[in-house]
Amino acid sequence: MRAFVTGGAGFIGSHLTDRLLAEGWEVVVYDDFSTGYEVFLGGARAHDAFHLVRGDVLDAAKLTPAMEGADLVCHLQANADVRGGPLAPRRDLEQNVGATFNVLSAMRENLVPRILFSSSAAVYGEPSVFPTPESAEAVQTSVYGASKLAGEAFIQAFGEYDEIRSYIFRFVSFIGERYTHGVVFDFVKKLRANPRELEVLGDGRQKKSYLHVADGVQGMMTALSKAGARANVFNLGHDDCLNVLAVADLVCEEMGLSGVRYRTTGGTRGWKGDAPFVHLDTTRLRSLGWAPTIPIEDGIRATTRYLLAHPDLLERR
């Protein structure tokens, strides 16, 4: 079986690639390395069944032939920068909606029967029900969330036309090895520059669920092997949540820092489109036998240690 992984050189995509290879899949990673790294594919390169195509998902002439022979597309490529939305909304339209459309068009040409898609908890905007189930009604609060919801909609529509089975995952914030963006990254970077004071966006009380990437990949693999509907949608998150100040405390501890002064920027959100509370109901995926195994605190600590051991990643962004 051959999987075609867009964004396979990124944080989550490279872990999924490793797992697919370990399970005997042939894997083609398609990536332009805009936010992904060669070094993340170090383990994958050791497999004969691994192939890399350097290319832009927006380049349909390159994407379509590269996908030939795929049995499954894992579409993880995206602009994953949620915060930049207000200043650069077209980026989400092009890199998320347009790119997903290109992937679906290439699947149609190549008659690929299955797609796995990395959507986001951002599609719920600021929900009123917690933990938030997949059926929750939502008003969009970010172009990133809107672009992911549009991607889901296009996938389901092509799925009906072309009999494509879809596995859509609404991720909370992922943490773990190869993590390259998000709150832990920001904190470690800022604290390396100034270990006495830490700027915290918002009031620091934003409360979120985080999931270790190993648990996330296990969740995706569980659904791939067990979910039978044409259009499958799953929340993928942890049962626990942590507020931003608690994350800061863990990062400081792991960095061996004490007495750091937190300077909150105020307001209940870190930026326009930030959701103050993210907690997803994962009953649907749990009913297939999946459950997170790594406590959030352990994941935050491990992520901090990983970043400290890889200062080059901190410097590149």
Ligand SMILES: NC(=O)c1ccc[n+]([C@@H]2O[C@H](COP(=O)([O-])OP(=O)(O)OC[C@H]3O[C@@H](n4cnc5c(N)ncnc54)[C@H](O)[C@@H]3O)[C@@H](O)[C@H]2O)c1
């Ligand atoms: N990290 C999270 O916490 C999180 C949460 C919710 C959803 N997601 C989604 O999961 C997916 C993976 O996220 P990630 O954290 O691994 O991000 P990432 O930035 O590490 O990975 C994205 C990958 O896509 C590649 N890429 C970007 N634009 C491209 C293009 N036009 N053509 C070819 N390659 C391109 C990048 O080089 C990178 O390797 C994304 O779709 C993201 O929106 C991530």
